[in-house]
Amino acid sequence: MSMTAEEKPIVGVKFLTVAEVALVMRVSKMTVYRLVHSGELPAVRVGKSFRVPEKAVHDYLRNAYFDAG
Template sequence: MRKADSARVISDGLSDVRFLTVAEVAAVMRVSKMTVYRMVHGGELPAVRVGRSFRVTEAAVHDYLQAAFIEAG
């Protein structure tokens, strides 16, 4: 990455983003990795492809869980 490009990434705030692996997302959500892959491929959970693997932001997991939350009662 060129110096100008890395400076732009830092100024865009991406240095503050925490990316999780599929296994980490599955552990947080207490589902299988296959369920997470289905959610990513189905467009329910936004992800970034890095090589042959996917990374999901903590914020995306949080947003998904907030939207899926059902109040009992």
């Protein structure tokens, strides 16, 4: 029996708090909340807070990279 992406267990995924994401990205927590609410940065809601997969942060930064020259 094959599992879909939604059915596969999340094992070994490291989740970061909004504050941790802000430190990694060197932006404010409000900027992280804006990215989460706009859908640019995927997150999981846990109670009243959000958790962001670490890989999603690295993917976002990799895709947002701008070579100035």
